[in-house]
Amino acid sequence: MSGVRVLVGTKKGAFILTSDGKREKWDVSRPHFAGWEMYHLKGSPADPNRIYASQSSGWFGQVIQRSDDGGKTWHQPGTPPGETTGPGGTPKGESNKFKYDASPETGKPLTTHQWYDGTQHPWEFKRVWHLEPSLTEPETVYAGVEDAALFKSTDGGKNWSELSGLRGHGTGPKWQPGAGGMCLHTIILDPSDPGRIYIAISAAGAFRTNDGGKTWKPINKGLKSQYIPDPTAEVGHCVHHVAMNKSRPDVLFMQKHWDVMRSDDAGENWREVSGNLPTDFGFVIDIHAHEPETIYVVPIKSDSEHYVPDGKLRVYRSRTGGQEWEALTNGLPQSNCYVNILRDAMAVDSLDKCGIYFGTTGGQVYASADAGESWNPIVRDLPAVLSVEVQTLA
């Protein structure tokens, strides 16, 4: 029987929620990595039992964790469960080492980026925001980090190397941190073309490679950001999240700081599709698994008031690929609600009907088993939710 596994990263640990295909009754795990910030967890499409997790702390830095049994047990890659750690034969334990590439072979891309005050600032690794496992190889996984860069591991997360063509392609000195830091938060792998990868950075914009990460180009034409000196600049836009339906890899939807955007040509050109949204500020955006013109966002009041408007938690759905939006409220709080939904905290399953999931900074995870018509909290009162991912299990 089919089922789903929801991976929830929070400010104080990770939680795994499981249900059968009806998605009515949920089991909630104990906290994994209690007390640590769990920015993101994601399962391998090629091996659902393989899950990667980003564990971090302001005190102790970045740790990468991996499960090979669907989240029951975890270990740091290179330090397998049960393997003796001790002098002589100890694993290297370098799975948490993210070193920016400054090698002559790749053109010394360790340059500087723009700091908040406009001066140049060196790149400093802080944490992994997003882990994107390969669509076909369980041992291959990408990591989007702060300060913005893209790393890749081909040995299950034991060792990481930077795809430095991104930082080195030329616009890096113009990138700048948003309020949350200068993070590479979105990684989208094109299922139709193994060489094509999209990424997005706050606050630099969206970028695409067609050759597996060697060379990159900014893809921000059509974005307009009134809060930067040149509103139509090549880079500098605060892109919050980008989504793609795997059946149409040329069509992208973007929640920018302000504005919901759409591209029909792999990011070459963007047009605004905010339409009748009550506010077009927000963080999350996702697409129905089976209806590529059905889009979901959660409007947030403003960039200074990071909560939903009017005390009402409303998911907005467009069935026309943007412009025309309807509020989905059945089962969601419609008074005295002031939560935010962070950029990686919405996901969809691939069951029929499509399930939609999102987590709030108030610690609730809401789910809809009917494509958004009705909602239920599948867990309440967790720590603030940083990320939500869903695995659809056979």
Place this chain on the structure above:
Amino acid sequence: MIRVILPPHLRTLAHVGSEVAVEVPSPVTIRSVLDALEDSYPMLRGTIRDHDTLNRRAFLRFFASEEDWSHEPTDKPLPESVASGKEPFVVIGAIAGG
């Protein structure tokens, strides 16, 4: 053997109790203690000091014989009480909670 006390999150990460003992070649210094600790518990690499620079992470402090050694040279010999195993070398995380 040198005794080392770790903050709670690092005990969890290393799957150890409140105190660990590591064999440290002479001279016993902050650097040699941390080298030995990371050899025995490689999952701690990068969590106490930076991978490359080996600088102490900003929110951690080192104590020996009730003295703050955080800003002492890492190659300076630690007190005899720590080198002899009588007292532990202590890694402390900044207090959080307000």
